[in-house]
Amino acid sequence: MTAERVQALALGGLNKLPAQFIRPAHERPENTVAVDGVTVPVISLSQPHDVVVKEVAEACQEWGFFLITDHGILPSLIQRLKEVGQEFFELPQEEKEAYANDAACGKFEGYGTRMTKNLEEKVEWIDYYFHLMAPASKVNYDVWPKNPPAYRGVTEEYNKEILRITDNLLQLLSEGLGLEGKVLKSCLGDEELELEMKINMYPPCPQPELALGVEPHTDMSALTILVPNDVPGLQVWKDDNWVAVNLLENALFVHIGDQIEVLSNGKYKSVLHRSLVNKECTRMSWAVFIVPPHEVNIGPLSELVNDQNQAKYSTKTYAEYRHRKFNKLPQ
């Protein structure tokens, strides 16, 4: 069975939002507006090292989220990444369907749309493309878009840059915990660390005040590094309020995910976030999830646990963590 794509639905021209997308009143953007005058931390990586360590550690403790600038990725590469992703979604529907995933059969990679698991569960206003990007030994290039032809080259170039930034961030995060720079990366599988690309595509929505692009969640990754197109929509949860994340050209949006929260024994927070959709414009975002290999055990770092600071999380493989999160089982 092929899923009904949100993009195809939107292109058909709708005046009203179909029922399965209408969120319950307490979740609707119209009833849960973002707080005024609060902005997320923005950290320039060109500052002295000890300043960057301190600012990153504070942002991880207070927000679990921050923007980085002066990261060294060329604006032209970010631009090309966005172009190839956008071109893929502009292909004829039939051509996109050749890449359809089948999450129910464990085929997570490819073109997808989230479907309801039961009648009450509302769906999100989003289509996406998901594939592994690193390590090269595990990547199946057959599930990457072959059109546009530049997709692979551009994405491989971006992958290299994100690997470099991941090394840098994990080092800063380790030092912020008072540990040696290499500790976090080594817990996350070192060179076996995996990078997953998810291109999120939110078509124009007839009643955006009633819908969500992605519902409130924390990422199960260690870190997520995201770039949006020029349509705002991401919100992060801070001190009992939603805070809208303003656009900042060429900045990278860094989310602390669940695995870093566990490793840091709760010192760094995995950020709750959601995305809104837009009436006129297509919103897109490119999220790279940085995750440990599935068989790696993740638990609070022994260096951070003692009689005064007991472990707040159980230790389990990343595969087990994923299974429990997907099935909404307690961790």
Ligand SMILES: O=C(O)CCC(=O)C(=O)O
């Ligand atoms: O599109 C966004 O800004 C957020 C997407 C997101 O949270 C996700 O893909 O996990």
Ligand SMILES: [Fe+2]
């Ligand atoms: Fe997310």
